Amino acid sequence: MSLDITRINPYFEDVMPQEYIDLEKNGSFGSEKRLGDLGAFKELLEEHPMCAGCHLALAFRVLVSSLPRPEDSILVGSTGCSSLAFTQLALHNIHSLFGNQNAVASGLKRALKLRFPNKVKDVIVMAGDGATADIGLDMTLHSWFRGENITTVMFDNELYANTGGQESGMSMCGAVLNMAPTGKKFQKIRVHELAISAGCAYVAVVSTAKPKNISECFKKAILIAREVGPTYIQIFTPCPTNLKIKPSDSKKVAAERFKGDYAFKEHITDEAREYLTSIKDAVKKEALETEAVLVSEDKEIPLEGG
Amino acid sequence: MPANELKEVSTEYMLFEAKREEQFITGSEAVREAVRRANIDVAIAYPITPQSESMHLVGDLYAEGYVKEYFRGENEFAVMSEITGAAMAGVRTFTATCGPGTLRAFENFPMWSGARLPIVMGFMTRAINAPLSIQPDTIEMSFLLDTGMMMMHAEAAQDLYDMLLMSFDIVEQTSVHIPMGVFVDGFFVTHTRQKINIVTEDVKLRPYNPGLSPVPHIDMETPPFRLMRDPFVMKSNYISYAAHASWQQEVMASAQRAKKYIKKYMGSFIEQENPDASIQIVASGTAVSQAREAIRMLKAEGIDAGLVKVKVIRPFPADEIKAVLSGAEKIIIPEFNRVGWLCREVASVIPNNDRILPGPRVYGGMTMPPEVIIQVVKEGALVGV
């Protein structure tokens, strides 16, 4: 547990930026947040330079607010629009090259296991569709084949947003985009299916149409990645700038696609399901035990008083 | 002695005091012996001839417990990125590749320098496609000259062994913390047996100390928690340009600051034999051995020639080379590559560089008989080239 690094030396409080103090005093370190708490605590991602109506930014905000243990979470990003948000993130994170995110995360996770054998360090990759499914696809898949204990998140805006709206492997067939002047000639890559066959223990296809669902699936993905194996979350995050729609219409696009081809999909292996049940049971058991202790302590109080 | 019972010692002790014994082993085995005592946390491998055997042997060390983590990555670009992640997490890493593998991985090397990663890596040089050839050729060194990495060039297995062992402490200095490539000519050194002095005492290098890094590690243990490795400076404004420029200057300065540590362990960047001769042969790698033989043969004919062995290519020992060549009338630079990168480097730092005679350059796997060096010494060029 690295809560210590989130604490400010009291002698330095007067020189620390207010937002850093807020992150310590009213942030999510040391206390798991629910999506419903948004607005009532200091978030790990703020003041990013993303466009108005950017659903990648919305998804990013939902994700980092849903981290089960932000104080032990390390993010690995890639080049693309999301990397502009990463610079604003109040967590250790890496950007090294375009497309190598799952390889960097693999080395990082293994090294952290060596350095901190008795701690859980959640390593989470968050990258665009181009980074995950095109230039970095080999490394995405191989990290899954190897069974790395990492979570991979794809922000799927179905194009290369950062470089000006070019076709990606995740673009829809027929989409007319830069570098696809007569329309894309092949189907959207079925990365979620590849994830299942590559051995991911948990796979979810979600959408900004349902932020709460993103949050719940992401939490499960992180827990499962700790003990069972790699997990994958694919999020539909429409890009109004490159779709050339009004920022306020991203929501409509997400909602329509959610009703159609971008509906919720979830896959969980038996092992992962059993693991989740076992944690729930453990939490319940712990709660019961705490209750029992409280009850017995209650009983002792009058004795002591007497 | 089991791996976990090796006593931790300083690099000075390892290089200058630890008991050594002469062994008759290959260059690849010399890599294994260096790595055995280097206290490596994470090693990642990908096959390519003539490097593969070195990393097989590192794999054996993992199986025996000398290396803590080891696996085969999916390609060289991925391997170098996996090494990146491990190094950023604050552990000591090792890998090796060559030729096409070096080029496949290329984007990582300047990134390593810019990210101030203290990575030591072996390059068992080979030719580059097309046409495909697995044969020795040092052309990849030419491509790596300006990546910000430091570079050493081993003449033989003894150099390779010592250079690897000394490199960890050099790159891990707080004021240095940039990568080091240790280069060795593939096959000529990796696949031949040579007598070399190996440490036999039950010792290993002290572990990497993440606390001495000039840049924070990514582990959520090191404050501040608001930390990106490495943040962008791509805005269109002068502050951004200046940040990028000064960062690069800092990488170059790191290599300059490494000089005193290189000197401490290596003694000198170059070695000179017969400094008064008016003919000087400047070489690195196995070309040095060929030059030595040529000088011996020339001497038998009554022609006096000297030798300048260049051990460190980056940071380039410009002043030293300029000084030792000040009295030379003819300078010959034999190389195992087409482009003559060492020749260019030397020509760029000495006055009156028309003293340099071209070549001989052999490539594509050719050997360099001393006779071809002698021919250049005598006739100013290779006949028919």
Ligand SMILES: Cc1ncc(C[n+]2csc(CCOP(=O)(O)OP(=O)(O)O)c2C)c(N)n1
């Ligand atoms: C090796 C390399 N090739 C190309 C680029 C240019 N590039 C930067 S971001 C990007 C597209 C990113 O697309 P995606 O991963 O979908 O992220 P998005 O911007 O859409 O969020 C490209 C092609 C680069 N930085 N590096």
Ligand SMILES: [Mg+2]
């Ligand atoms: Mg995209």
